[in-house]
Amino acid sequence: NAGVMQNPRHLVRRRGQEARLRCSPMKGHSHVYWYRQLPEEGLKFMVYLQKENIIDESGMPKERFSAEFPKEGPSILRIQQVVRGDSAAYFCASSPPMTATDTQYFGPGTRLTVL
Amino acid sequence: SQKIEQNSEALNIQEGKTATLTCNYTNYSPAYLQWYRQDPGRGPVFLLLIRENEKEKRKERLKVTFDTTLKQSLFHITASQPADSATYLCALPTGSSNTGKLIFGQGTTLQVKP
Secondary structure, three states, rough: OOOEEEEOOOEEEOOOOOEEEEEEOOOOOOEEEEEEOOOOOOOEEEEEEEOOOOEOOOOOOOOOOEEEEOOOOOOOOOEEEOHHOOEEEEEEEEEEOOOOOOOEEEEEEEEHHHE | OOHHHEEEOEEEEEEEOOOOEEEEEEOOOEEEEEEEOOOOOOOOEEEEEEEEEEEEEEOOEEEEEEEEEOEEEEEEEEEOOOOOOOEEEEEOOOOOOOOEEEOOOEEEEEEEEE
């Protein structure tokens, strides 16, 4: 059973470009969470999604950031017009249905570098 | 808002000793608390979950305690090994609804020396 998959593992963008980060949850998992980890800081919650629904986006910056989890395909975290401050590791986690209060399984992360 | 405090200083111990890491939270007592391990360049890996009505939980060489009066959880690794060297994160649920949203501490880095 494959774990949570994220791609790309490393992404380099110039200021003003768009970054698209993908997350495929574990098989059978319908809850997806995105977290951001800045250098020397802890993981910060960004958004929680279920298939075709955003449940909680309270940690997502209001501008330039968006997330989706379509009926088919991976969850996408999209950052438009990236700035240097967006450089961070972005982690996706998933959990099974009906157990959102329990274990979250994390992917390996996407390391975004903005030049 | 809920805040989590973990000792930011690295913990260095000798192989075979017991490592004890602390997680303090400042606000309401959560329904449960989790501990994760994170290695450099990798995602966190779930280790243990302890619920508010549980005082202690064990898994192999790991033991977690949860004291809602002190607002503290202790994470113990007995008979520590160099392979236990990593950063350990404490996490709590947050938010008014059961969303599964977690707030993480900054983590404590453990270094086990042979």
